[in-house]
Amino acid sequence: MIVLTSGYRYYQYEIKKxxxxxxNTICDPNISNCFTAESEDINFGQDPYxxxxxxxxxAPVCLEEHICDHFLCPPDLVTSKCVITYCSEDTISxxxxxxxxxxNK
Amino acid sequence: MLLPFIxxxxxxxxxxxxxxxxxxxxxxxxxSLVSLFLGVFILYKEKNRQSFILFLITFLFTAWCxxxxxxxxxxxxxxxxxxxxxPLDLISLVIFFLAYYFLYTYTTKKDLPLWQWLFSxxxxxxxxxxxxxxxxxxxxxxxxxxxxxxGKITGLLFIASAIFxxxxxxxxxxxxxxxKDDNKKKEILLISIGIIIFLVFFFSALLLVSxxxxxxxxxxxxxxxxxxxxxMPLLVLFLLYTIIKFKAFDIKLLGVQxxxxxxxxxxxxxxxxxxxxxxKILTAITLVISSIVGLIIVRSVKKEVSLRESLEVxxxxxxxxxxxxxxxxxxxxxxxxxxxxELLGSEDYGHMPEESKPLLEKGLQSTSAGVDYVQDIxxxxxxxxxxxxxxxxxxxxxxxxxxxxxxxxxxxxxxGLLFESNxxxxxxxIIGDAVQLKEAFKNLITNAIKYNDYNDPNRGIKVxxxxxxxxxxxxxxDTGVGISEEDKPRLFTAGGMGKNSMKxxxxxxxxxxxxxxxxxxxxxxxxxxxxxxxEKGTTFYIExxxxxISLK
Numbered sequence: 319m320i321v322l323t324s325g326y327r328y329y330q331y332e333i334k335k336x337x338x339x340x341x342n343t344i345c346d347p348n349i350s351n352c353f354t355a356e357s358e359d360i361n362f363g364q365d366p367y368x369x370x371x372x373x374x375x376x377a378p379v380c381l382e383e384h385i386c387d388h389f390l391c392p393p394d395l396v397t398s399k400c401v402i403t404y405c406s407e408d409t410i411s412x413x414x415x416x417x418x419x420x421x422n423k
Numbered sequence: 424m425l426l427p428f429i430x431x432x433x434x435x436x437x438x439x440x441x442x443x444x445x446x447x448x449x450x451x452x453x454x455s456l457v458s459l460f461l462g463v464f465i466l467y468k469e470k471n472r473q474s475f476i477l478f479l480i481t482f483l484f485t486a487w488c489x490x491x492x493x494x495x496x497x498x499x500x501x502x503x504x505x506x507x508x509x510p511l512d513l514i515s516l517v518i519f520f521l522a523y524y525f526l527y528t529y530t531t532k533k534d535l536p537l538w539q540w541l542f543s544x545x546x547x548x549x550x551x552x553x554x555x556x557x558x559x560x561x562x563x564x565x566x567x568x569x570x571x572x573x574g575k576i577t578g579l580l581f582i583a584s585a586i587f588x589x590x591x592x593x594x595x596x597x598x599x600x601x602x603k604d605d606n607k608k609k610e611i612l613l614i615s616i617g618i619i620i621f622l623v624f625f626f627s628a629l630l631l632v633s634x635x636x637x638x639x640x641x642x643x644x645x646x647x648x649x650x651x652x653x654x655m656p657l658l659v660l661f662l663l664y665t666i667i668k669f670k671a672f673d674i675k676l677l678g679v680q681x682x683x684x685x686x687x688x689x690x691x692x693x694x695x696x697x698x699x700x701x702x703k704i705l706t707a708i709t710l711v712i713s714s715i716v717g718l719i720i721v722r723s724v725k726k727e728v729s730l731r732e733s734l735e736v737x738x739x740x741x742x743x744x745x746x747x748x749x750x751x752x753x754x755x756x757x758x759x760x761x762x763x764x765e766l767l768g769s770e771d772y773g774h775m776p777e778e779s780k781p782l783l784e785k786g787l788q789s790t791s792a793g794v795d796y797v798q799d800i801x802x803x804x805x806x807x808x809x810x811x812x813x814x815x816x817x818x819x820x821x822x823x824x825x826x827x828x829x830x831x832x833x834x835x836x837x838x839g840l841l842f843e844s845n846x847x848x849x850x851x852x853i854i855g856d857a858v859q860l861k862e863a864f865k866n867l868i869t870n871a872i873k874y875n876d877y878n879d880p881n882r883g884i885k886v887x888x889x890x891x892x893x894x895x896x897x898x899x900x901d902t903g904v905g906i907s908e909e910d911k912p913r914l915f916t917a918g919g920m921g922k923n924s925m926k927x928x929x930x931x932x933x934x935x936x937x938x939x940x941x942x943x944x945x946x947x948x949x950x951x952x953x954x955x956x957x958e959k960g961t962t963f964y965i966e967x968x969x970x971x972i973s974l975k
Contacts, residue, residue: 320483320517323555324510330557331505337557339501341565362566374501374563382501382565384433 335374341381342367343389351405353414360413369403376400428499434568435498442649445695447495450649453692455481455488457685458655461662472534476525477662480518484655487514497568505563508570512580513554515629516547519587519622526591526618530598530611546583550576581630588622595619610669617661624654683717746804749797756793763787802862803934806941813856813945820851820895820967823861824888831868838872841883849890853970855946863942864897866935867963871901876959890969898964905954905961915940915950939965 330336342361345352345368352366361367364384372381376395380386391400403409405416429435438444462481465474493499493507520543527535535543553559553576560570595615602608628651663681690710697703763786766772775783805811828844835842871884885900906914915936936950943950948967955962 319551320510320514323513323551324506326555327509327557328506331509332502335502337502337505337560338562339565340562371562382431382433384565 331374337374338371339374339377339381340369340371341384343370343381343384343386344368345404346388347417349388352417353405353410354417355414357413360411366417368405369409370401371403372400428496430500430503431498431568434500437568438495438497442495447492447649448695449692450652451488451492452695453688454652454655455485457688458659459485460684460688461659465666473525473528476521476528480521480525483514483518483521487511487518488652490514494570501563501565501568504568505560505570509557509560510554512559512572512577513547513550515625516550516580516583516587518625519584520547522618522622523587523591523594526594526615529614530594543587546586549579550583553579577630584626584630588619588626591615591619591622606669610665613661613665613669617658617665620661621654621658624651624657627651680721683714683721686717687714746801749801753794753797753801756790756797760787760790760794763790799938800934803936803938803941806859806938806945809941809945811859811938811941811945813859815854815856817970818853818855818857818860820853820855820860820897821846821849821888822851823857824851824864824886824897827861827864827868828886831865831872835868835872835884838875839877839882840872840875841881843883843885845885845887845889847887847889849895850969851888851890851895853895853946853967855967856942859942860946863939863965866939867897867899867965870935870963871899871903874903875901876903879959893969895967895969896964897967898962900955900960900962902958902960905959906952914952943967 342353342364344364345366347366350368352368353361354366355361362384368389370381370389372391376392376399378386378389381389389402391402405414407416410416458481462478466478468474490507490511494504494511497504523543524535527533527539550559553573559573559576561573562571563569564571595611595618599608599611599615602611628648687710690706690713693706694703697706763783766775767780767783767787802811824846828846832842832844868884868886875882875884879902882902884902887896887898887900889896940950943965946967948965950963950965952961952963954960
């Protein structure tokens with residue numbers, strides 16, 4: 319049972335990369351509504367930042383390294399596979415605030 | 424050392440900020456390898472259900488440590504972290520189940536009943552299903568380089584692990600209380616403590632840390648998880664002690680072997696965190712020297728143990744021979760006694776001349792004494808070794824004592840002894856062997872008769888039966904010459920005789936009190952004596968625990 323389960327999960331995660339990665343990535347406040355936070359526990363060294371949620375299969379290497387510049391979801395990907403969350407009243411959490419009021423798609 | 428494995432520099436930087444890598448390696452690798460070695464060793468030496476379950480526990484623990492280490496090494500990349508993290512909950516839950524299973528088979532010597540198998544599978548199933556479909560891990564948080572667990576599924580795991588842990592505690596307490604043999608009780612206690620400590624360490628570290636991390640109570644809470652792994656070396660220690668002291672598994676494992684191997688593993692594990700080349704060389708030299716010295720010591724101890732075992736076998740052989748001889752002698756005496764009895768009592772062989780009767784009576788008396796003498800030796804020796812058969816049933820000690828007093832009173836009075844008896848009111852119900860206890864009680868009275876001071880005009884015996892608290896005390900007070908200091912240590916040993924007893928009764932076998940002690944101990948009681956100071960003589964007593972049963 320353990321071997322079967324582990325084997326199947328290995329196939330899903332390692333081979334098919336069928337899982338979601340969430341992270342903060344660098345945000346340009348001139349282009350988008352960005353999050354900002356004073357605590358490193360929240361911004362993880364990225365400030366200002368936007369929030370990305372993407373299926374690992376479609377995530378470029380620079381994302382995990384947190385060095386992607388102006389990351390955008392690939393245009394042919396559906397929203398369930400890649401979402402960028404910009405700062406707004408609906409998306410903000412404790413300890414965060416928004417900078418800029420640019421209306422984004 | 425880790426450079427070739429770094430796929431994500433961001434995560435590597437994040438890791439070394441959190442926890443020293445050496446601590447991670449030291450807490451995971453030696454602990455799991457030592458336990459795996461023990462599991463393999465035990466399985467190799469003794470192939471049975473218990474050793475196989477133990478092997479599975481150590482194997483799965485090693486697998487868990489290996490996967491946990493990968494999940495800690497976030498720098499290997501998200502997919503590897505997710506793959507390694509995913510089965511951890513399932514493996515840990517199976518370990519909890521196997522620990523309970525091992526404890527059950529070890530203490531009861533039976534397999535789990537079907538309903539417990541089904542119940543266990545039912546408990547494990549939700550975790551197995553959630554792991555298979557991947558719902559136990561919601562997503563990978565690339566900010567903290569960790570997999571995020573589903574709180575509800577973690578909660579189910581918490582409950583399942585708690586059920587196995589609490590069941591293990593209840594089972595241990597129940598089996599400990601049920602066991603009658605003192606040695607077996609200690610064995611059960613040690614194994615149970617080892618298993619429960621391991622489970623509690625593992626449980627509290629794994630699951631409570633997960634809960635705290637969900638609540639955001641503290642930063643880097645997962646760091647505390649590694650301390651949970653040190654429950655396994657403690658279990659290994661308890662297992663080793665039980666194997667060496669109680670031969671828990673039928674392997675000739677010497678304590679010194681275990682120590683030497685542990686030493687080799689611990690010194691070797693230093694290589695995991697030594698950076699300096701000079702230190703590496705020095706550690707290598709230390710390892711080589713201590714290994715050679717250790718193995719020489721093991722060889723010499725093994726030789727001594729082997730010699731001791733040969734001696735034990737030879738002694739056992741001799742003991743058996745003496746036992747067989749005694750049986751044979753008893754048989755010959757018995758035949759002779761029966762012949763004398765027949766000649767004296769039966770007219771079938773014609774009328775015996777009157778002049779021959781004293782001789783025949785002497786013959787009967789002598790052969791009867793011979794049978795009793797050999798019987799004493801056999802019984803005393805068996806009782807001391809614990810091989811005397813007992814038929815334990817509910818009985819009333821008072822009824823039995825009254826019957827003994829009835830038989831012995833006339834014998835004492837015929838010998839010119841004052842005979843006093845005092846049976847107090849009380850509950851004297853116990854579970855015991857009435858036949859052996861009667862013989863033991865009778866032995867104390869016959870000793871008091873034999874070893875009294877017949878020069879004392881006030882010579883006598885006082886027998887008392889009383890209930891004090893939850894103890895039944897039977898005591899026999901004589902007016903004899905007392906027990907000297909040098910005779911005291913040998914009094915209750917097989918063949919041990921006091922100098923005075925040899926003077927007063929040359930036909931004493933020296934096994935009577937050994938028999939009394941064996942019987943008393945079999946009934947969870949004690950036997951002892953005390954001088955009657957300032958009066959003369961000695962009081963011998965047997966104390967038995969009263970049982971909470973009623974024969975009515």
